[in-house]
Amino acid sequence: MTNRDAIEIFHNYLATKNLKHSEQRMSILQDFLDSGKHLTAHELFVLVQKKTPSVGFATIYRTLKLLCECGLCRELKLDDGTTRYEYQDETQHHDHLICTKCGKFVEVLDPEIERLQDKLFDAYGFLPQRHRLDLYGICKSCNK
Amino acid sequence: MTNRDAIEIFHNYLATKNLKHSEQRMSILQDFLDSGKHLTAHELFVLVQKKTPSVGFATIYRTLKLLCECGLCRELKLDDGTTRYEYQDETQHHDHLICTKCGKFVEVLDPEIERLQDKLFDAYGFLPQRHRLDLYGICKSCNK
DNA sequence: TATGAAGTTGATATTCATTATCATGATGAA
DNA sequence: TTCATCATGATAATGAATATCAACTTCATA
Structure with a gap:
């Protein structure tokens, strides 16, 4: 877009x-x-x-x-x-890797995780609306 | 515990x-x-x-x-x-399914998702610290 | 069991992000 | 150009969370 x-x-x-x-x-x-x-x-x-x-x-x-x-x-x-x-580009959902030291954001997407999430919704009888996945860690440059 | x-x-x-x-x-x-x-x-x-x-x-x-x-x-x-x-029972990490209508929380855990998250950290050279996964949807009883 | 240094408390003031208010200004259909 | 309607900036207000402080507890020690 x-x-x-x-x-x-x-x-x-x-x-x-x-x-x-x-x-x-x-x-x-x-x-x-x-x-x-x-x-x-x-x-x-x-x-x-x-x-x-x-x-x-x-x-x-x-x-x-x-x-x-x-x-x-x-x-x-x-x-x-x-x-x-x-x-937000509607066509492109993504999650985030966030560095807890420098605050850097990396947009990530794992289709397999997305699929498993939908399975979880399904397993518990939930109608999926949205999700939120934030991965907090320390990035390569902060971890030297 | x-x-x-x-x-x-x-x-x-x-x-x-x-x-x-x-x-x-x-x-x-x-x-x-x-x-x-x-x-x-x-x-x-x-x-x-x-x-x-x-x-x-x-x-x-x-x-x-x-x-x-x-x-x-x-x-x-x-x-x-x-x-x-x-x-929080330290021995038992879990994520959440949250109903956006009634606010119900369901604790869920998918070992495969956990594993794939670690792979993502790894792929981007991040040292994993924690993550946060919230799945928002409408629960069975609210969806009748 | 009395003492007192150090930690804890409730009340309240304060901070900070966000939202509401409102008089004034801008927009755009007619 | 008009004018109903909406938008704006300044500021007050809100709400969650934290800091402050004098009075009160706790508990190791005597």
């Missing part, structure tokens, strides 16, 4: 909800797309402020909420209590 | 840290052990207050922290933002 696609998804979502465009929303989306992934709200705030200093903190949260609603963003509540937001 | 074992672990931990026993700590541990698992701090607070009304909120948090430190308790930060504490 290109940035253009993402922007269109956002526009369409605003349209269906009778919401309006705004410079702030576009600016936030742009920085969100351009930046590395897995930002905190505060980190995104700092990024956006560089180009659009007038943007307020509340608008960051409001826009992140919209992005989550339209599927472009995923909210990650980590075990250390922080919340991070990552750009 | 019996409750008696757990209490001994807690006592030993206090001893090694030169910490003291107290009625409050024992009362909290007892309720924590007796109750169902996966309590919020507030739920535990309410439980404890029934028997020991004078116990303050801060002491609940302080004691939960100690219990986590000595391995009797695991803190779960859930995707809905709530934090729950579960009694």
Whole structure:
């Protein structure tokens, strides 16, 4: 999915909800797309402020909420209590390897694990909705 | 592991840290052990207050922290933002199936998934520390 | 069993992330 | 251009968790 696609998804979502465009929303989306992934709200705030200093903190949260609603963003509540937001390509689910020293995120996917998870849902009579797998460890460069 | 074992672990931990026993700590541990698992701090607070009304909120948090430190308790930060504490039998790691309607927790374990996770750590050169797998869905009784 | 150093407590203040409020400003269909 | 509606920034408010502090316990020692 290109940035253009993402922007269109956002526009369409605003349209269906009778919401309006705004410079702030576009600016936030742009920085969100351009930046590395897995930002905190505060980190995104700092990024956006560089180009659009007038943007307020509340608008960051409001826009992140919209992005989550339209599927472009995923909210990650980590075990250390922080919340991070990552750009989500709907077509590409993944889990995370997280370095507990430097905070590095690696996106991983193991089809076999995914399959076994569905088997677990099934075994307990659950209707699967989503899952959350975070693998915490120490990355190669931190482990020297 | 019996409750008696757990209490001994807690006592030993206090001893090694030169910490003291107290009625409050024992009362909290007892309720924590007796109750169902996966309590919020507030739920535990309410439980404890029934028997020991004078116990303050801060002491609940302080004691939960100690219990986590000595391995009797695991803190779960859930995707809905709530934090729950579960009694942890060190010998028995498990993951969770969580019903998004009624909040039911089912403890599950798939040795094959565990094995594949270690393979993932390995494939990316990570030193494994821990992981976190939450499966969200709708349980049988909520799906009727 | 009395002492006292050190740890513990409850109440409360504080912090921090997030959300709600509200007066003012921006958007866009007509 | 109008104007109903929505969005915004500033700020207040919330809620969970932690820090502070004076008063109270604990427990090793005398």
